[in-house]
Amino acid sequence: MLVIRPVQRDDLDALLELAGSTTFGLTTLPQNREHLSGRIDESLRALDKIDQKPRGESYLFVMEDTQSTRVIGTSGIVSKVGGFEPFYAYRIETSVHHSDMLNVHKEVPTLHLVEDHDGPCEIGSLFLLPQYRRGGAGRALSLSRFLFMAENRDHFDANVIAEMRGVIDEMGHSPFWNALGKHFFEIAFPSADYLSVINKRFIADLMPKHPIYVPLLPAEAQQVIGKVHLSTAPARTMLESEGFTLSGMVDIFEAGPILRCDRDEIRAVRQSVRSRVEAVTGNSPGPADHLIATVNRDFRACAAAVDVLSPDSVRIHRDAAAALGVGPGDSVRYVTLRPPRPDKDTD
Secondary structure, three states, X not given: OEEEEEOOHHXXXXXXXXXXXXXXXXXXXXXXXXXXXXXXXXXXXXXXXXXXXXXXXXXXXXXXXXXXXXXXXXXXXXXXXXXXXXXXXXXXXXXXXXXXXXXXXXXXXXXXXXXXXXXXXEEXXXXXXXXXXOOOHHHHHHHHHHHHHHXXXXXXXOEEEEEOOOOOOOOOOOHHHHHOHHHHHOOOHHHHHHXXXXXXXXXXXXXXXXXXXXXXXXXXXXXXXXXXXXXXXXXXXXHHHOOOEEEEEEOOOOOOEXXXXXXXXOHHHHOOEEEEEEEEEOOOOOOOOEEEEEOOOOOOEEEEOEEEEEOOEEEEEHXXXXXXXXXXXXXXXXXXXXXXXXOOOOO
């Protein structure tokens, strides 16, 4: 069974192995032992502060194949971005230019730098080994964060964003970076992307503060603004099915879109139910069409079948109970893995 749980210190080597399997653009999982060790420590500290208001705590979760005990994926949440290291983005606006004499009316898209020190909650660090990207494993890994969020709502900012990886080729070249950022930073995109995780100070020092007129950029750079990397398209579709929409902002380096949703309007948060395990059964478990999570500090989540007995009681299979470490009388939070299909028009 595949189980999502908080990262532990003895996961460091596994994280390094996963980092070696990622491609350009997943900046929060660099192949750097010191940085990953720090992320693990941050996550462990965050779990000790879960009752406080959001102050930028960073949580990192891993997906483990319990049969092989192998860590196969990661996902993360930052309770609130900003603070000493601000959140940077480009906000897309429209500048209107009009001339009666020439009878010209132009609406010109412009990029305005956003430097937010009191930003939203951010989800990220989503990565799953390619051989496991089937059967809803990626969806379970991503949505498990929302069950954790639903159980601890006040600890996460009410506005949630997700930065989608933009268009980057297999060599790490970004058309947007080559047209804009490279001229100010004089380093390659992968280096800038990596440094932005270690220390954002160089962004404040070198990033142009004036609006950027999009039509002045090369055509290939214009074409990728707000577009996602091919491998990121499924993640975008999944988040949009959960209620996320375009925020009107893009990443400052490769112009990938930034999606947003009110925390309490995220489908998996809004529709999740806290219930008591009435019974554990050994019968055929049925399809794993729900995501179930524990509600204590020892967070665990997995995809499994849920038999709803009443508004406040459920029956689950023994395999799911064992994976979560729960039994009759314990509370869990669950939600369907996929949004309910709308009723067909019968007219």
